[in-house]
Amino acid sequence: MxxxxxxxxxxxxxxxxxxxxxxxxxxxxxxxxxxxxxxxxxxxxxxxxxxxxxxxxxxxxxxxxxxxxxxxxxxxxxxxxxxxxxxxxxxxxxxxxxxxxxxxxxxxxxxxxxxxxxxxxxxxxxxxxxSKCDVYDLCGAFASCNSLSSPTCSCLRGFEPRNIEQWNIHNWTGGCVRRTPLQCERVNNKTTSTKEDGFLKLQMIKVPDFAEGLTVTSDICRSLCLENCSCLAYSHDDGIGCMSWTGNLRDIQQFQRGGLDLYVRVANGELDRGRNKTIIIIGTTIIGTLMIVICAYIFWRRTSNHPDIIQSSSRKKSNKASNKGGSPEDYASDNVIGEMSQIKLQELLKFDFEKLATATNNFHFSNKLGQGGFGPVYKGKLQDGREIAVKRLSRASGQGLQEFMNEVVVICKLQHRNLVRLVGCCIEGDEKMLMYEYMLNRSLDAFIFDPSKNKLLDWRTRYNIIEGIARGLLYLHRDSRLRIIHRDLKASNVLLDEELNPKISEFGMARIFGGGEDQANTSRIVGTYGYMSPEYAMQGLFSEKSDVFSFGVLILEIVTGRRNSSFYENEHALSLLGYVWIQWREDNILSLIDQGIYDPSHHNYISRCIHIGLLCAQELAKDRPAMAAVISMLNSETASLPPPSKPAFILRESMLNSKFPEECQNGCSINNVSITDVCGR
Structure with missing residues (x-):
């Protein structure tokens, strides 16, 4: 070359x-x-x-x-x-x-x-x-890209985002602007200042583009830059000489090794701020450590002799149901509630009802985030400034009580970056509430199905979301202490944090498997129309492969930007699965891809994700890959994929024949649907 x-x-x-x-x-x-x-x-x-x-x-x-x-x-x-x-x-x-x-x-x-x-x-x-930082100018002007940090982009010290709202949703193209004017700028504006500008040293840096060069020593390079009000940064290397920049600093990358030292010009006040910040951090660390030790000791003294146990008020009710006979699902509910009674409250942070009422402005409608089978969900703000999501059990919901018990048992034993985190709970009289970390960007469906927002999720972000959901499911199926089948995976149950990382939520319908179990049968179908696997919807059989089917549908929705129900225009209309299958067989991939995210350079990646989605949504459970295999497929660009067979429910009428109630054909969760087998005499 x-x-x-x-x-x-x-x-x-x-x-x-x-x-x-x-x-x-x-x-x-x-x-x-x-x-x-x-x-x-x-x-x-x-x-x-x-x-x-x-x-x-x-x-x-x-x-x-x-x-x-x-x-x-x-x-x-x-x-x-x-x-x-x-x-x-x-x-x-x-x-x-x-x-x-x-x-x-x-x-x-x-x-x-x-x-x-x-x-x-x-x-x-x-x-x-x-890494993604190798793409030119990913973070905009006066910002640094670090593929190992989260978020990937950060403003240089002394600078702040030009548009904080766009920055928070990972649209970094606007870059950053200077926080404090330089001394040169103040002199030009006739503002008095006696303190001279200085340089902040950044180490192991890919220096900005389009430098101006001089063959001088490092000291002279610094002096020349300091004397020139237009000079914003300089760097020196023995093999290159002096490099200086007078325009916006673009395409900066933070390395872990190699690179060059970059000296960025900042106002003297920013240098003082850095020194003061170091002193504050050291002092705060010492004081904070002492406070934690004192608080931990007081908490231990108060709780060591009084362990509170969560008692299930519905245990007798569940026992009666099991004595009368029922499905394995009914007996599983008893086990869930039985295990629930063994969980000590100090494992969760307990909240007073009054504090939660204050945090949510007395559960005001303006703070309501949504409504589920469990009950309403509200946004709250605690006295320490933390924002939380409060799920309040509807008093009229008998099903909600069981989901409440189930959700606490399941999620308090789980911890993964792609699962929503439980902050605490409140049980006072008839009031039962769960508190979760608040997700700034709400749910995935609010982005991919909204024409005004779907362009905010470019292809790289959507791919990261797909991979994150896959890793969360793998943790549930194989890597956690419990083996858990979610049973209600869908776009509205995937939340996005401020960095657009996906977090699986809503574990009220989840099922815990024992060590030797790999599938189970139930007569009470729970889940959401359009995401249920055929063996579960029509026979009540569910396993890890049921979640894999839901994941396949979700991949296709993320790539196409269309709901699985968006093709139901008449009785014989195609479902999303049917539409994708036909276009795939005709090699018409472009018609499937959300045009807001399409880039020819990503064509092969997008096509591969559609292929994986079809493999996950195959009609027979045995043909679908396990989540470990799915992640391997997503992370390998060269490994060949097997051809998919025809997916289930390619026509709307075939989905209707699975006997879902009409009121649940628009994407709601089904909490209680019975299936009756008719046999001849």
Whole structure:
């Protein structure tokens, strides 16, 4: 591979990508050299006329913006000026035993491939897209991207988001703005200030794009930048020299190793704020530790001799039901409530009813977030400023009481980043309430099915949501202390936190499996129309594969932006599953994808997710993959997928024949539906 550009004629040798893996015509992506005199050379990948990726400055041995390229020995690149006006970068073969190929693929990724003699195959050894931070200018101006932090983007110290609302929903393109004006700016505005600006040092950084270069020492570089009011940052490297920036600082990335030191100009007050912050943190840590120790001791003294036990008022009622005979589901309810009576209240934080009434403004309608089979859900704000979601058991709901008991037993034993967290509970007389962490962005359905919001979830975000839900289900099925079948997985039961991470909620209908169980049978069908697997809806059989079916439907809804019920225009209309199946067989993938998220560079990823969704929604439970296999499929771009068979319920009439009540055909949860088998005499 060799890239070059002639400084006099501007003629260049570039690397161009194919339009697609099967179409060798010239695509949108190409790679070229960008040079800033006297000594700054970078390699860019362009998507048309827009930058898509860059290597960072070349220091004579390595590209400083590629984290894994610490030692030139491992890559063998050469570059510089040949003395005839040509700036070049090329790869030199290190020895005869190793041979590498550099290729720009149709997705705009530069790949290094090599032959693996043990596996007897060509393998990708390195790619320019090592993380999402490698996409050019992901975080906007004056912000840094760190793929290992959450959120991914953060403003540089001394800066704040330009638009805090957009920033909080992970739309970072607006970038950040300076919090305190520079001394130079105040002088120009005739505002008196005696304190000179200073520099904040950022270490292990991929420095911003389009620097201006000078061949001077580090000290002179600093002085020149400080004396120039237009200079916003500088960096120095022995192999490159002095680099300075007078425009917006873009495409900054925080590395864990390698990179360069970047010195960002800030007002003197920001330097003082950093010093004061360190003192405050140390003092607060010491005081906080002492307070925690004291409070823990007081709490232990008060509770050690008075363990409160949650007593179930419905235990007698459940025992009567079991004595009269019932399904395994009915006996399971007894077990749930029996286990409930063994949970000590100190395992959960107890709330007084009065405090919750105050937090929700006496359960005012304006704070109501929604309504479920359990009862209403309210937004509340505690005295310490924490926001919570309060689920209040409806007094008229006998089913809700059982769900309440079930939900506490299930969720208090679970802890996973993709499951909603239980904060506490309240049991006073007839009042029974559960408190959860409040999710700023509400539920997934509010985004993907709302035309005014669905564009806020780009493809990368939707993929992260799909993967997060999959990991949450795998935890329920295999990795938690209990084996749990959710039985009501749907878009409205997936909540999104402020960083748009998915969290599975609503465990009132969940079922705990014993160690040897892998499926169960019930005559009381619970769940939601359109998400139930056929064996569960028509025979009462449920297992892990029932949740897998629901997950498959959910994948297709996330990709298409359409509800599974949105195709029910007449008696014989196709369901979403039927529509996707027909378009898939006709290889008409584009008609399925939500146009608000479509990008040709993501086509293969989106197509793969549709394929996985169809595999999960296959009619026979034995054909559906387990969640562990689903996650493996999602994380592997190269592993081949088996062809899916026809999904269940491709027509609306086939779903209606499963005997759902008409009032539940719009997406509500079904809490109590009986199925009667008719047998001839």
């Amino acid at each position: 060799k890239l070059s550009i002639n400084k006099r004629t501007s003629k260049s040798v570039n690397l161009e990508a194919w339009k697609s893996p099967s179409d060798p015509s010239v695509g949108n992506f190409y790679s070229s050299i960008f040079e800033r005199p006297p000594n700054i050379i970078e390699v860019f990948i362009w998507n048309g006329s827009r930058p898509y990726w860059r290597s960072g400055p070349w220091n004579g041995e390595v590209f400083t913006g590629i984290q894994s390229m610490i030692d030139s020995y491992f890559f063998g690149f050469r570059g510089g000026d040949d003395g005839e006006g040509n700036i070049y970068i090329y790869y030199a073969v290190q020895n005869d035993d190793e041979f590498f190929i550099y290729n720009l693929n149709s997705k705009g990724e530069l790949e290094e491939t090599g032959w693996d003699d043990e596996k007897k195959e060509v393998q990708v050894l390195w790619t320019s897209r090592e």
